[in-house]
Amino acid sequence: MTVSIEQMKFCHVDAVAEIEQKVYQTPWTKHAFINEILDNGFASYYVALAEGEVIGYGGIWVVLDEAHLTNLAVSPGWQGKGIGKALLAHLIREAAGKGARRMTLEVRVSNLRAQELYKKFGFVSCGIRPKYYHDEDALIMWLAELKCD
Numbered sequence: 001m002t003v004s005i006e007q008m009k010f011c012h013v014d015a016v017a018e019i020e021q022k023v024y025q026t027p028w029t030k031h032a033f034i035n036e037i038l039d040n041g042f043a044s045y046y047v048a049l050a051e052g053e054v055i056g057y058g059g060i061w062v063v064l065d066e067a068h069l070t071n072l073a074v075s076p077g078w079q080g081k082g083i084g085k086a087l088l089a090h091l092i093r094e095a096a097g098k099g100a101r102r103m104t105l106e107v108r109v110s111n112l113r114a115q116e117l118y119k120k121f122g123f124v125s126c127g128i129r130p131k132y133y134h135d136e137d138a139l140i141m142w143l144a145e146l147k148c149d
């Protein structure tokens, strides 16, 4: 099975929002994704596709030399197969290509699986944002130097 990664387009948004509903307690709406891809000049979003089916997605904002990872998710049936790693590597490459020198993100303190993925790429924990998710604190992570492993 060949998996490709390409820029998120309007035609992908229904499938993206469906995955979003499945994987997050407080999912973004379809309109949030539409605004991001159509109206936010700082944002870049990508989808992972397997034979045309959206199986994962992720996005970044790049402002000057800083990138912010805003979202990263893989469809439940496709998790644990390296798709998250491939998407994150792609996002880091894209951010570096747009001039970012470091990257930050927030992740639920309980989301150890995602934290493990981020650590693999060199992200380190740099603090806590209390109640960032209303029901839970966020761990703030930073990747000090963008490179792709």
Ligand SMILES: CC(C)(COP(=O)(O)OP(=O)(O)OC[C@H]1O[C@@H](n2cnc3c(N)ncnc32)[C@H](O)[C@@H]1OP(=O)(O)O)[C@@H](O)C(=O)NCCC(=O)NCCS
Binding pocket: 023, 024, 071, 072, 073, 074, 075, 078, 079, 080, 081, 082, 083, 084, 085, 086, 106, 107, 108, 111, 112, 113, 114, 116, 117, 120
């Ligand atoms: C977090 C997420 C994006 C990872 O994507 P994935 O495709 O499942 O991950 P991969 O198969 O690429 O694995 C990457 C790494 O994640 C970690 N990981 C994957 N599955 C894991 C599990 N069951 N338990 C612990 N760590 C796990 C490992 O470090 C793994 O690296 P390894 O394969 O070298 O051991 C995915 O699980 C997901 O969509 N989760 C729900 C949404 C979410 O939490 N997003 C992050 C928000 S900050």
